[in-house]
Amino acid sequence: MSTVTNKSLKEELVELDKKHFIHPSTNMKQLEEEGPAFVFTEGEGIYLKTVEGKKLMDTLSSLWNVNIGHGRxxxxxxxxxxxxxxxxxxxxxxxxxxxxxxxxxxxxxxxxxxxxxxxxxxxxxxxxxxxxxxxxxxxxxxxxxxxxxxxxxxxxxxxxxxxxxxxxxxxxxxxxxxxxxxxxxxxxxxxxxxxxxxxxxxxxxxxxxxxxxxxxxxxxxxxxxxxxxxxxxxxxxxxxxxxxxxxxxxxxxxxxxxxxxxxxxxxxxxxxxxxxxxxxxxxxxxxxxxxxxxxxxxxxxxxxxxxxxxxxxxxxxxxxxxxxxxxxxENLIDNVNKMGEKMLEGFNWIKEQNDDVVTEVRGIGLLGAIKIEAKDGESIGAKVVAEALDRGAICRSIVYEGQDTLAFAPPFIINEEQMDDMINIINESIKAVK
CATH class of the missing domain: 3.40.640.10 (Type I PLP-dependent aspartate aminotransferase-like (Major domain))
Known part of the structure; x- marks a missing residue:
């Protein structure tokens, strides 16, 4: 019996996806041209894994909802x-x-x-x-x-x-x-x-x-x-x-x-x-x-x-x-408060490091945002998201009605080391594209 490589499996799934699955809140033309950005196969803790085996930190708890983390x-x-x-x-x-x-x-x-x-x-x-x-x-x-x-x-x-x-x-x-x-x-x-x-x-x-x-x-x-x-x-x-x-x-x-x-x-x-x-x-x-x-x-x-x-x-x-x-x-709400303070401290540090483009940070518990000033009239939030993905973290850019905001809501189980990783990836991503 022949085995299907991850690459060939992804190619098969991408074509089936384009033909048979209508995605929510997705650019239909872009999807038809490029296919789904990721095909996920596994989740563990605060991480998701793609069909090719790439591991990504899920800093938005997918859609603000995987609060206890993946794979329980x-x-x-x-x-x-x-x-x-x-x-x-x-x-x-x-x-x-x-x-x-x-x-x-x-x-x-x-x-x-x-x-x-x-x-x-x-x-x-x-x-x-x-x-x-x-x-x-x-x-x-x-x-x-x-x-x-x-x-x-x-x-x-x-x-x-x-x-x-x-x-x-x-x-x-x-x-x-x-x-x-x-x-x-x-x-x-x-x-x-x-x-x-x-x-x-x-x-x-x-x-x-x-x-x-x-x-x-x-x-x-x-x-x-x-x-x-x-x-x-x-x-x-x-x-x-x-x-x-x-x-x-x-x-x-x-x-x-x-x-x-x-x-x-x-x-x-x-x-x-x-x-x-x-x-x-x-x-x-x-x-x-x-x-x-x-x-x-x-x-x-x-x-x-x-x-x-x-x-x-x-x-x-x-x-x-x-x-x-x-x-x-597991006292996860206590961890939300503890890690929420650390997240906001990290956001403020990012603002200090990037005060030419980061204009505001805000957060309460494990719900936070970094507001970015458009550089030379061009929104850079989407570029930060793309750069962060390359560095191993999923985050979200919100650009409705003129704003350029990065949104974060990591799982309640995130620990100090993981929070440091998240902050560093976002900081490096902003520096790389600004």
Missing amino acids: EDIGEVAKEQITKLAFTSTFSGWSHEPVIRLGKEIAKWAPEGMNATFFTSGGSESNDTAFKTVRHYWKVKGQPQKNKIVSRSLSYHGVAMGATSATGIKPFRDFTTSLAPDFLHVESSVEALKELIEKEGADTIAAFISEPIQGSGGVNMPPEGYFQEVRKICDENDILFIADEVICGFGRTGKNFGMEHFGVTPDIITMAKGVTSGYAALGGMILSDKIHNELKEKTNGNFYHGYTYSGHPVAAVVAMKNLEIIKN
Whole structure:
């Protein structure tokens, strides 16, 4: 039997990929010409390995989500056990199963006090669309159906389902389609701008305000000082529900269970995904305050007509339970805070070394960014990314709406030596291309 070399295997997979796989968020023409940049075959810890055997440090936890790192056999073991026991059953029409019940109880322990019930989805986009439908249903059953507008912030990212795309404050995502959902509004990230919008539109027409605690895909942007405390007051004064999109920030990414804890604010609804399973299974959810949950139970006549086939998937649920157990038992949030401080120190050192092009660094927990000034009018972020890949690290360049930002979110398990490697690679990469 002949063996297939890695080179010939890659050539085969590249051609099959180009013919049969439509990639998300990818330049279709470039992909047709060049094929996929990488074909990954393995992951271990903070590293990924390509089909040719190249090892790369995953400094963004893939899509901000592989928080406990790659290749955890203990996750695989619980998934295998559940698959052989009960791979799937519906949760429609009042059916249930033990994994989802146990997971709901566990998430309540992580959530702020007074938030005890979760509706499960397959990911962040579904979670946010669920929240938008739920808040509109909530006001409808309370006799205020005109309260249907959703307000989000400029440069926010909330996903790519129809409602989630419409809420997203990054223009290219909205420009992609000609069929945005109605009644979604975007506002600059200031208290004054929000007040002006509410006055203009009328509080009696606004169902909810949604925001990430720290904007992720929009550039790892921190909120203005005191912003969320004021937003919470404004929402309360105007009978507007506050949705926290914790898809990236939730379950320890910022050094706390949820990102809004940094600001002393409790939302009415939390949407989550990514870190709940660390990417080992597709799972998301909407966590409701007890107040909203109780009112919905009291006032909804008939079915809650919303649900996905995989709402509360049993295998995803046991994976989430094991993932959250690992984060707790291995004290990974403590490591997030420790390594987060080291990462920010490293970013500041990079800024000192490259003060001609690095204009700002920012970070909270293991979520950070380096802002780069265009050199001679040319963005160099993409060149830094390419150089870093050659040196063994994956990072991401964010260039939406004029910014040039490198984003980082390494796995929670990263150690000091690995963090030093990451900082040195990024520093050398910037120096090489500037």
